Amino acid sequence: MGNADSDEYPPMESVADGGGHRVAIPPPRPFFESLRCSLKETFFPDDPLRQFKGQPPSRRLVLGLQYVLPILEWGPRYSLGFLRADLVSGVTIASLAIPQGISYAKLANLPPILGLYSSFVPPLVYAMMGSSRDLAVGTVAVASLLTASMLGKEVKASENPTLYLHLAFTATFVAGVFQASLGLLRLGFLVDFLSHATIVGFMAGAATVVCLQQLKGILGLTRFTHETDVISVMRSVFSQTHEWRWESAVLGCCFLFFLLLTRYLSKRRPKFFWISAMAPLMTVILGSLLVYLTHAEKHGVPVIGPLKKGLNPPSSTDLAFGSPYLSTAVKTGIVTGVIALAEGIAVGRSFAMFKNYHIDGNKEMIAFGMMNIAGSCTSCYLTTGPFSRSAVNFNAGCKTAVSNIVMAIAIMFTLMFLTPLFHYTPLVVLSSIIIAAMLGLIDYETAIHLWVVDKFDFVVCMAAYVGVVFGSVEIGLVIAVAISLLRVLLFVARPRTFVLGRIPNCNAYRNIEQYPIAKNVPGILILEINAPIYFANAGYLRERISRWIDEEEDRLKASGEANLQYVILDMGAVGGIDTSGISMLEEIKKTVERRDLKLALANPGGDVMKKLSKSKFVENLGQEWFFLTVEQAVGACNFMLHKCKADTKRDGSDEKWNNV
Numbered sequence: 001m002g003n004a005d006s007d008e009y010p011p012m013e014s015v016a017d018g019g020g021h022r023v024a025i026p027p028p029r030p031f032f033e034s035l036r037c038s039l040k041e042t043f044f045p046d047d048p049l050r051q052f053k054g055q056p057p058s059r060r061l062v063l064g065l066q067y068v069l070p071i072l073e074w075g076p077r078y079s080l081g082f083l084r085a086d087l088v089s090g091v092t093i094a095s096l097a098i099p100q101g102i103s104y105a106k107l108a109n110l111p112p113i114l115g116l117y118s119s120f121v122p123p124l125v126y127a128m129m130g131s132s133r134d135l136a137v138g139t140v141a142v143a144s145l146l147t148a149s150m151l152g153k154e155v156k157a158s159e160n161p162t163l164y165l166h167l168a169f170t171a172t173f174v175a176g177v178f179q180a181s182l183g184l185l186r187l188g189f190l191v192d193f194l195s196h197a198t199i200v201g202f203m204a205g206a207a208t209v210v211c212l213q214q215l216k217g218i219l220g221l222t223r224f225t226h227e228t229d230v231i232s233v234m235r236s237v238f239s240q241t242h243e244w245r246w247e248s249a250v251l252g253c254c255f256l257f258f259l260l261l262t263r264y265l266s267k268r269r270p271k272f273f274w275i276s277a278m279a280p281l282m283t284v285i286l287g288s289l290l291v292y293l294t295h296a297e298k299h300g301v302p303v304i305g306p307l308k309k310g311l312n313p314p315s316s317t318d319l320a321f322g323s324p325y326l327s328t329a330v331k332t333g334i335v336t337g338v339i340a341l342a343e344g345i346a347v348g349r350s351f352a353m354f355k356n357y358h359i360d361g362n363k364e365m366i367a368f369g370m371m372n373i374a375g376s377c378t379s380c381y382l383t384t385g386p387f388s389r390s391a392v393n394f395n396a397g398c399k400t401a402v403s404n405i406v407m408a409i410a411i412m413f414t415l416m417f418l419t420p421l422f423h424y425t426p427l428v429v430l431s432s433i434i435i436a437a438m439l440g441l442i443d444y445e446t447a448i449h450l451w452v453v454d455k456f457d458f459v460v461c462m463a464a465y466v467g468v469v470f471g472s473v474e475i476g477l478v479i480a481v482a483i484s485l486l487r488v489l490l491f492v493a494r495p496r497t498f499v500l501g502r503i504p505n506c507n508a509y510r511n512i513e514q515y516p517i518a519k520n521v522p523g524i525l526i527l528e529i530n531a532p533i534y535f536a537n538a539g540y541l542r543e544r545i546s547r548w549i550d551e552e553e554d555r556l557k558a559s560g561e562a563n564l565q566y567v568i569l570d571m572g573a574v575g576g577i578d579t580s581g582i583s584m585l586e587e588i589k590k591t592v593e594r595r596d597l598k599l600a601l602a603n604p605g606g607d608v609m610k611k612l613s614k615s616k617f618v619e620n621l622g623q624e625w626f627f628l629t630v631e632q633a634v635g636a637c638n639f640m641l642h643k644c645k646a647d648t649k650r651d652g653s654d655e656k657w658n659n660v
């Protein structure tokens with residue numbers, strides 16, 4: 001009904017009483033029932049308890065254990081074919097985990113052996129509790145940099161290594177408790193406030209800073225700044241030109257070139273991914289042999305030195321809860337925990353999408369939290385699912401999380417028997433490995449894509465990058481999150497409103513700016529509100545709707561068309577409304593009536609109608625002015641226009657609303 005170009009309109013009674021066309025008001029529900037449904041949808045959208053319904057107690061116990069320990073679910077179906085694939089993947093990622101673990105531990109200003117410890121216990125915990133088949137657990141550069149930056153401001157690792165080590169364990173424990181708590185309380189959606197643009201800019205900025213800091217190892221410097229901003233780093237580098245070691249620089253550039261070359265070859269020929277995966281371990285072996293044979297450590301090439309043989313020693317008694325620097329450890333744990341969660345879950349979801357399976361974000365948070373709690377008690381520092389290691393695991397053809405178990409066994413073998421072999425590993429090799437890994441995090445292609453698609457997202461990305469590079473890691477993160485939240489607030493506080501017009505030859509009504517062929521309906525202004533109406537935007541919407549009415553009346557007066565008679569608000573996109581929004585609609589109704597116009601609402605949702613009914617707005621406006629669609633509203637308004645014109649011709653009256 002409601003063809004604007006037709007003279008045939010249904011009688012008003014069919015619109016008001018409608019034969020089923022009346023806008024329904026949802027039946028009332030008890031307050032606590034409504035609250036329960038809202039909380040369930042917010043915190044349990046996946047309804048994890050649905051599988052327990054109708055099951056006997058014994059089956060519920062089994063399902064509960066499988067929910068907490070997913071390995072109990074897929075373990076009984078494990079096959080020999082899966083084992084072959086997971087063995088290859090596990091050994092491959094172990095070859096990458098050994099040099100990366102040592103390198104990232106040095107980046108965090110921790111003993112290198114902790115990098116190997118952190119690749120032994122946490123992967124075993126994740127293999128039992130994680131829901132991703134492809135995630136390879138280990139330390140990451142960004143979390144290592146954050147640990148060094150935030151703890152190093154209060155305690156210098158070179159001056160008080162024991163206290164620094166204990167604070168690192170404490171920060172890891174705090175991060176684990178925080179991560180597990182988010183998962184248990186179903187608060188995983190909080191991590192979503194770190195937008196894709198924020199993560200891209202933050203990771204690129206952190207990678208840039210990490211690469212610049214590796215100039216210490218490349219140039220063989222013994223003293224270096226503890227600051228992370230680019231100005232401090234470059235000042236430290238160029239203020240010590242007299243201490244640059246050409247031997248170290250040549251060795252570092254050669255190894256870096258080799259690593260980048262293997263990465264390039266692996267990208268050109270994906271089936272040769274193992275070349276890039278094995279390259280870091282090959283550089284460690286070659287570098288160690290070179291130093292051992294040439295005694296380069298006596299000529300300005302620093303080496304790792306002796307590594308302690310044996311498995312992870314317990315460290316639960318080393319947690320520094322009584323330290324005066326506990327607040328620093330807590331802050332470090334929360335910040336690094338959030339970053340580790342964002343990176344790990346994003347990586348896990350990416351590879352799950354390729355293999356068409358689902359991972360549970362809250363389960364992942366619990367798994368990350370438990371593996372970091374266990375790690376903090378076994379001489380490990382913060383771990384998550386790094387992209388580089390997970391990509392190697394994926395490309396190697398892993399089938400299940402058993403690849404993490406295989407990697408942990410390989411690391412265990414290394415800790416028990418092979419650690420003395422790393423004595424002569426030059427630090428410059430570790431710096432080369434870190435630089436090669438970090439260059440892959442500078443995703444300039446995504447930044448260009450953000451610029452093309454969404455300029456605001458590009459600003460968020462660059463704000464994070466500039467904040468990290470020229471300020472600090474924490475400053476960059478805070479700036480990016482603040483700008484992202486500002487954008488959300490702007491979307492809420494300044495929602496878009498559009499004028500709708502009728503598309504010729506059909507009954508569709510669309511935005512006249514998007515569809516220039518859409519025509520205004522004579523005497524009727526149709527506005528679409530494109531957001532929920534809350535206290536934050538009620539005032540703006542009131543003013544904007546009034547301005548739309550003013551602009552429409554001025555346009556009609558200038559063009560000599562028929563005067564404005566009706567204002568229709570399309571409420572289809574209004575998902576919710578509060579008391580401030582209801583007050584705004586009441587004020588709009590009064591404003592419209594003062595102008596001798598009539599207000600109609602089209603397609604209001606159930607929650608909106610329920611609140612409008614309880615507030616008596618439906619009664620005050622009249623339920624006959626609520627319509628299922630814009631088309632029905634236009635039809636009714638056109639019918640009234642024609643009826644008023646006919647009555648005016650018949651009795652000469654100028655009363656417009658005597659028949660409404």
